[in-house]
Amino acid sequence: MKIEENYFGLVDDKTVFTYSMSNNNGIKAVLTNYGATLVNLYIPCKNKKIDVVLGYDNLENYMINPKFFGATIGPNCNRISKGEISLGNKQYNLEQNDNENNLHSGEKGFHNVIWDVSINEDENYVEFYHYNLDEEQGFPGNSKIKVKYKLTEKNELVISYEGLSDKDTIMNLTNHTYFNLSGHSNKDATNQELWLKSKYFTPVKDSKSIPTGEIKSVKDTPMDFTTTKKIKSQINEKYGQLEFCGGYDHNFIIDKEKEGIEKIAKLSDENTNITMEVYSDTPGVQFYTGNFISGGPVGKENIVYEDRCGVCLETQFFPNSINIKNFKSPILKAGDKYESMTIYKFVY
Template sequence: MKKLLLPLGFAALMLSSCANKPQAELTLSGLNPADFKTEVNNQPVSLYTLKNKAGMEVCITNFGARIVSIMVPNRNGEMKDVVLGFDNINDYINVPSDFGAAIGRYANRIKDGKFELDGETIQLPQNNFGHSLHGGPQGWQYQVYEAKPINGTAIAMTRTSPDGDANYPGNVVATVTYTLTEDNAIEIKYEATTDKKTIINMTNHSYFNLSGDASKPVTDDILYINADNFTPVDSTFMTTGEILSVAETPMNFTTPKAIGAEINNYDYEQLKNGNGYDHNWVLNTNGDAKQLAAKVTSPESGISVEVYTNEPGIQVYTGNFLDGTVTGKKDIVYNQRTGICLEVQHYPDSPNKPDWPSVVLEPGQTYNSVCIYKFTVEK
């Protein structure tokens, strides 16, 4: 095959032309929207950006309705990305993770993947110690939501889940609306309807690292949880049905303390069972989304996130199973405890514990849940 020789001047002109081609505009967090543009199951996937007048930026993909990045200022006014995730859609598709996802139909665990509804036993996919976790191996975090931008600070993501999806009954239409407020809060509203009696429990699964450096653990961060009680778990992370006091235990965060202060105290059975903190706290807020449910502060950056919700519980998970096998944004390896999840929810396995708040959704009813992540800076 003959080589095509170009005149030197022409080659230089071509190089100059390539160099002058406009580059894709990156987000403030350094993401390239082109790296998120694809199709999954013949449905379009993209990256969407919300910005407020204060300069805060939130990037979201409709694959799993996932928060990909959150840019907020630290105490020096420097913008920091405070959530874990990937910088391209292929990793979200190919690397199993819950980073930033809208979880459904049922967040957290259902024992043995079974529950009864009107006398009928329903068997769900089992994917975690024999239990069904986060909707099973094909939960909504791995599905495409229909994205409908509302304006520059709000977007709605809708998932239509057919009757029998992962064996859950009912045709369910669920919408997750993300709104970035002018006071640097992300308001997440969940709504869902069904044509057949079913269960639902949705949440957001963002991993926060408020230092803005995901190579560092979150164990020095200061955690407050507005809860006098929690639901203990067995060695398979399943709730036992008890509700216990946090008093005089490592589960007590009613007075703020470092996440890592007692996290490795495996003489305490609950920390051994959870491999650290991976528990549901019973909130004192009584469904009042105006009351502070939880707060985390990074002493290094000064960045805090406050959590508000109408849900009765919050699962606090300290990234215990991050093990260095996953590389995320900026080529940072995610090691153990480099993120904390603050998942507002009904309690795990509620369908099998009739004394706990109900997760049943009937035809004609609308499921409504709210989670607010408000970011502040402490000097």
């Protein structure tokens, strides 16, 4: 399939492009090398195509992008308490950009990088490359990073990550797309139904959203998505965890049956009859209901996005896992290879 490259803008004399790839079933994904970002994802629906991801029509708004729409997040996604980590008997102090915490690696994170690009039309993928300098975001190590987006004839958007560092470091990459299977212009994503392969979650201490270290059962709580239900069904209950975060913004622990890729979530919309199945090899997934979307730049097609008009399923290591001993470690040893994969498969 032909992959179209189009001019998107200039940043410091560097050219930014969009890349459009389609499959034979009518799905189309549009990416940009600014932030290795997913800009559009069109799914056939009732004799038309609808864009099911939130985003912007211009590069300038992606350079602001306070909600990280569609971006690749790294070297570390989610939060690190007080921006403090210790590696190799050395203390590193990261940018505190969210309630005294480091969120999504700070302002110099991968979401604000202009990536190099390779296109493979025979296999229908776009691969982004970045060489990250030692302590560029505060993390140790010169790192080589790859993020590949592949669109298959099985209606899968496959996102593959690779990383290699010359020092022990943290490597915990994710994609921060906000989905609304009714279309990005729909005002309420909580009408969608969700199933999660997760019997446990990691509760947070307070509104700063740092986990306590406890592994807590979802049973008999609003956090239970082991049986499919509408997201809105319990989101406004008087439950401390939901009140801390203004809704769902929690790490759910995947009930791993094996190493490698497995189905971890399913999101469905009754208006469009579109279902998205999520497959991943990560130990956790951050389920976020877009509780604080409003107030950012105007979205695509001049849509003013409001709170809870998109939801995220961010596959990852647990938040602050570098500082909590009973969480699986996100440390990548020098010379070892980081590899991870997440698949979003669409049924319609």
